Amino acid sequence: xxxxxxxxxxxxxxxxxxxxxxxxxxxxxxxxxxxxxxxxxxxxxxxxxxxxxxxxxxxxxxxxxxxxxxxxxxxxxxxxxxxxxxxxxxxxxxxxxxxxxxxxxxxxxxxxxxxxxxxxxxxxxxxxxxxxxxxxxxxxxxxxxxxxxxxxxxxxxxxxxxxxxxxxxxxxxxxxxxxxxxxxxxxxxxxxxxxxxxxxxxxxxxxxxxxxxxxxxxxxxxxxxxxxxxxxxxxxxxxxxxxxxxxxxxxxxxxxxxxxxxxxxxxxxxxxxxxxxxxxxxxxxxxxxxxxxxxxxxxxxxxxxxxxxxxxxxxxxxxxxxxxxxxxxxxxxxxxxxxxxxxxxxxxxxxxxxxxxxxxxxxxxxxxxxxxxxxxxxxxxxxxxxxxxxxxxxxxxxxxxxxxxxxxxxxxxxxxxxxxxxxxxxxxxxxxxxxxxxxxxxxxxxxxxxxxxxxxxxxxxxxxxxxxxxxxxxxxxxxxxxxxxxxxxxxxxxxxxxxxxxxxxxx
Numbered sequence: 001x002x003x004x005x006x007x008x009x010x011x012x013x014x015x016x017x018x019x020x021x022x023x024x025x026x027x028x029x030x031x032x033x034x035x036x037x038x039x040x041x042x043x044x045x046x047x048x049x050x051x052x053x054x055x056x057x058x059x060x061x062x063x064x065x066x067x068x069x070x071x072x073x074x075x076x077x078x079x080x081x082x083x084x085x086x087x088x089x090x091x092x093x094x095x096x097x098x099x100x101x102x103x104x105x106x107x108x109x110x111x112x113x114x115x116x117x118x119x120x121x122x123x124x125x126x127x128x129x130x131x132x133x134x135x136x137x138x139x140x141x142x143x144x145x146x147x148x149x150x151x152x153x154x155x156x157x158x159x160x161x162x163x164x165x166x167x168x169x170x171x172x173x174x175x176x177x178x179x180x181x182x183x184x185x186x187x188x189x190x191x192x193x194x195x196x197x198x199x200x201x202x203x204x205x206x207x208x209x210x211x212x213x214x215x216x217x218x219x220x221x222x223x224x225x226x227x228x229x230x231x232x233x234x235x236x237x238x239x240x241x242x243x244x245x246x247x248x249x250x251x252x253x254x255x256x257x258x259x260x261x262x263x264x265x266x267x268x269x270x271x272x273x274x275x276x277x278x279x280x281x282x283x284x285x286x287x288x289x290x291x292x293x294x295x296x297x298x299x300x301x302x303x304x305x306x307x308x309x310x311x312x313x314x315x316x317x318x319x320x321x322x323x324x325x326x327x328x329x330x331x332x333x334x335x336x337x338x339x340x341x342x343x344x345x346x347x348x349x350x351x352x353x354x355x356x357x358x359x360x361x362x363x364x365x366x367x368x369x370x371x372x373x374x375x376x377x378x379x380x381x382x383x384x385x386x387x388x389x390x391x392x393x394x395x396x397x398x399x400x401x402x403x404x405x406x407x408x409x410x411x412x413x414x415x416x417x418x419x420x421x422x423x424x425x426x427x428x429x430x431x432x433x434x435x436x437x438x439x440x441x442x443x444x445x446x447x448x449x450x451x452x453x454x455x456x457x458x459x460x461x462x463x464x465x466x467x468x469x470x471x472x473x474x475x476x477x478x479x480x481x482x483x484x485x486x487x488x489x490x491x492x493x494x495x496x497x498x499x500x501x502x503x504x505x506x507x
Contacts, residue, residue, distance in 0.1 A: 099145030
């Protein structure tokens, strides 16, 4: 049962809020109060409704039923402009960056300084002040489109702080940050809390919840399970609340047997170089094998994947199934049975203007054509099977993909690539922004593909994930593969020590 809000204590509250999309109710009678001077975490599986709650609080979604209260008073019509007027800002999970603008211009977009109706040129100085608070070390004059995904996410955080909001919604703000950057962000959040601000912290990292939040609300299937002081919770109780029982932490599925050296490689890479930062990558992946790429942020892991797939021009030797692959391009790779799940699903993997159905079938469209005409029945049967296979919710093939949770969008992306029946699958951050339940499905997917004889190249910022799912792994530094390790025989501490040792060596 939803906990009643304590209106006298709340700066912002959702009271008996429900939300429907295309006739499907996503939130059910949700009541949550957010108090001044607290970090209030929202946790739940992907699709549980935590991001929807955050977007309703920030005015980006309107409630189908119920009302929003600010300082105990109903706000009536609630939208982003009205929310900002009331001191509520939101940092979205999916980046809202204008790539052609500078860091400073993005941070102050919509709240630029004006003098006599004209723009003042002090945004860089204002951004520097926000930067001083955050300590992110971003150049305010740098073009946002030239920055890595992790740095673009920092811009979102700075933008929320620049609004001087009293309520800040942070939706998965740490998914692209390093350990040090997360610690810095948490310190910033604590300073803002101590200054009396309210922070709504949406994250799937339960360790972060226990470390930094004051209260936590658990959501399951669009309903509130409970709101409690974080001090009274443990990781096990949070997981149990999220999954509806005494569920344990994720246990990685057993790896299929490691292919022997006598098995010819499906993928061979030697001397790979690209203008995007790959400076010498050598690796092999055999059929039935999961091979990981491990490195610090900015090490070049994603750039290696993009070069293999042909998304970035590159030089060097790439062989697929024993044949030279020199004419690398996304189209040629798909034709050769190579699938690539990129790290940024919204800008690189999905077409947000199209519904779920074409997003699943676009990479394999020729298989559904006959004489130049779409075989609609065959396409619908395939999409229906994929939605069921990956438990995509809501299960509407013509639903707006922008309305799906991050985890369900990721499932659509996996379904898209399964449909081409690939022999090589490249997965770049497959579980970013994905919580326990959806992550289990993705982990099972990785092992299922290897067990069926496919070659899998896995990249993840979460070291534990690479070690738990890979037969072998390569350490990557400054665009080079520098060492091969055996994850089953290597501890996380040993890998980190090796990475930092390479980092400290002169180039």
